[in-house]
Amino acid sequence: MNDKSLKEMTSDEIREAVKEKYSQVAKDPCGTFNFPVGKTFAINVGYPKEIINKLPQTFTESFTGANNPQPFIELKEGEIVLDLGCGAGLDLYFYAKSVGSKGKVYGLDISADMIKKAKYNIKSVKIDNVELVCGSSDNLPFKDNFFDVVASNGIYNLSPDKEKVFKEVYRVLKPGGRTVFCEIVLKDRLPEDTVNNINDLFRCIGRALPEKDFLELMKKTGFKNTVVISKIRNARTGHALAICANIRSYKI
DSSP states (O other): OOOSOGGGOOHHHHHHHHHHHHHHHHHOTTSOOSSOOSHHHHHHTTOOHHHHTTSOHHHHTTOOOSSOOHHHHOOOTTOEEEEETOTTSHHHHHHHHHHOTTSEEEEEESOHHHHHHHHHHHHHTTOOSEEEEEOOTTSOOSOTTOEEEEEEESOGGGOSOHHHHHHHHHHHEEEEEEEEEEEEEESSOOOTTSOOSHHHHHTTOTTOOBHHHHHHHHHHHTOEEEEEEEEEOOTTOOSTTEEEEEEEEEOO
C-alpha cells in the first residue's frame, strides 16, 4: 500500500490504488476491508431480499455501493443507460430488467477483475442487453450525446478529479438526459487532520465534499434541475459528518 499521505498522491497514483483495492474486492470479497462489502449490506440498504436471494452469490458478494439507487432511478423501457463503477453487476441486473430488450445497459469499471466478474454474472442469468467496458470514469470511451441515463453508486469520491468526471457524464448524456446517483457528501467540511491516507478515500471520506460544494460543482459543469431526492445514513457513512445523498440532475 502507498505510504504517502493522500495529499501527496498524484491522480494516477490514486487511480491505481482504487483499481488495486477493488480488484481485491472482486477476487477476495471475504477479505478485510474498511468499508462494507457484500450481500448483507446490499439487503440493508434496500435491495429486494426476495430477488437478491435468487441471484448467484457472485452478484452480491463484492457489492460496495453507497446506497440503493433502484427506487428512484425510474428507468423507462428502451432507454440506453450507463452504470459508472458497475462493480460485479448488481445494479446492472436491475437496470437491464427495467429497460427491457429494446433498451441497452453499459457497465464501466476501472478494475478489469470487476469487469470479468460482472461479465460472468450477467451471462449466468442469461441477460443479453448489457455490454461491459473496462475504463476510467474521467475518460469515458463513449461518443457524445449517447445515453438517456448515467447512473452511479458511490464513485465520485473515489475519483481524483470529480469535475472531470462530471464533464464526461455531461458530454455522453443526450440533451434531456439525466444522471441519477448515490454519493457520500458531508454536512460540513472535515477538520484538516481527519483524512490522511488512501484508506480514508476507500471509505468515501478522503475526497468527500460538503453537500453545497458538491451541488455547486454539478452546476458549474452545466447540470440543471438538480434535486437531492433523499439523504440517509448507512454502513457507508461511518463518519459523523457523512451522509449518503441520492441525486437526480439533467442535461438541458
